[in-house]
Amino acid sequence: MRKFLFIFLFVIASLSYLFEVDELLVKKFTFFNDLKIAYINKVINISTSIEKHFNQASTIDNLRAENNELKEYKILYNTTQKQLDAIKEFLVHVDVNEIKPEIELVKVLSYINFNDFTKVWLDKVPQDEKILGLITENNAAGILVNKNGRSVGLLNGNKDCSYAVFIGEGKNPGIITAGNNPDELLIKFIPIWSEINKGDEVITSGMDNIFFEGLKVGKIVEITNLPDMKIATVKPYINVLKKKYFYSYKNINNSKFEEKTIEEKSEKEKAN
Numbered sequence: 001m002r003k004f005l006f007i008f009l010f011v012i013a014s015l016s017y018l019f020e021v022d023e024l025l026v027k028k029f030t031f032f033n034d035l036k037i038a039y040i041n042k043v044i045n046i047s048t049s050i051e052k053h054f055n056q057a058s059t060i061d062n063l064r065a066e067n068n069e070l071k072e073y074k075i076l077y078n079t080t081q082k083q084l085d086a087i088k089e090f091l092v093h094v095d096v097n098e099i100k101p102e103i104e105l106v107k108v109l110s111y112i113n114f115n116d117f118t119k120v121w122l123d124k125v126p127q128d129e130k131i132l133g134l135i136t137e138n139n140a141a142g143i144l145v146n147k148n149g150r151s152v153g154l155l156n157g158n159k160d161c162s163y164a165v166f167i168g169e170g171k172n173p174g175i176i177t178a179g180n181n182p183d184e185l186l187i188k189f190i191p192i193w194s195e196i197n198k199g200d201e202v203i204t205s206g207m208d209n210i211f212f213e214g215l216k217v218g219k220i221v222e223i224t225n226l227p228d229m230k231i232a233t234v235k236p237y238i239n240v241l242k243k244k245y246f247y248s249y250k251n252i253n254n255s256k257f258e259e260k261t262i263e264e265k266s267e268k269e270k271a272n
Contacts, residue, residue, distance in 0.1 A: 101251055103135075103249055104124060106124045106151070106246050106247070107123045107245055108120045108122060108153065112152065116158075118142075118156070119152065120152070122152070122153045126146035128146070129146050132145075133204075133250075134247070134248060134249070135211075135215060136238065136240060136247065139216045139217065139237055139240075140163065141238075141243065142154050142156050142240060143163060153246065155241060156176075156185055156236055158178060159178045161178065162176060163208055163211060164205040164206070164207040164210070164211075165187060165203060165217055166202070166205045167196050167202055167220065167232065168195075168220075170195060172194035172196055173190070174188065174189055174190040174194075175187065176188075180233075184221070184235060185217070185236055186231060186234070187232040189229055190230040190231065191229065194230060198220050198221060199219055200220045201218075203215060203217060204217065216237055217234060218237050219237075220234060221234065
């Protein structure tokens with residue numbers, strides 16, 4: 001019975017297609033056509049949605065991977081940019097009077113002691129025992145010394161940092177050293193007859209062969225008169241403790257002159 005029913009339906013379907021009954025139904029009953037179109041559109045929409053879902057998931061994964069990669073590049077960019085900004089801050093023009101000075105950009109590596117911010121390790125390899133000057137933005141920042149083959153920066157305010165300076169237009173001499181307060185410096189050994197005033201500018205003199213003449217230091221804010229000399233308190237122009245880079249300065253001409261003098265003195269001693 002079931003086999004007969006199946007054969008009967010198959011024959012009816014075949015005859016329908018043979019005599020184009022489906023087209024006739026579509027023409028006579030338009031709602032069948034609308035139903036068919038709606039069904040096809042629905043299937044297409046579902047297929048498109050499924051495809052979009054899987055494509056969107058794949059796109060999200062790709063974008064997430066790209067975003068992570070961009071984050072790494074951003075971190076690298078920000079780090080590099082900060083380093084470049086720090087370097088650019090100190091790449092300033094420095095007027096040097098000597099013919100052949102040796103100027104090198106040096107980086108602060110770390111503090112030597114955590115309770116002393118004026119004493120730092122620098123990344124320069126010292127060539128000899130000569131004391132070098134440290135410069136930043138046309139200002140004297142301190143001195144560089146050789147300690148067991150490593151460069152130590154003694155910044156302004158350190159008790160072991162001192163160099164020769166001139167005061168005011170009269171170029172009165174003195175030796176600058178650490179002050180009583182962290183944000184001040186002292187100039188000692190100023191001759192008692194020197195005419196100095198508050199507001200006078202302090203510059204390096206170059207008389208100690210550590211710096212050349214003319215680097216700025218600060219201005220006089222207080223003067224103390226002693227029986228044999230004057231002492232002046234200086235307000236520095238810049239806070240060197242915040243700096244990450246400095247210029248090291250070495251006068252090659254004077255260094256060669258000193259070496260030549262030592263050699264000549266040695267030869268004379270040998271001859272005698």
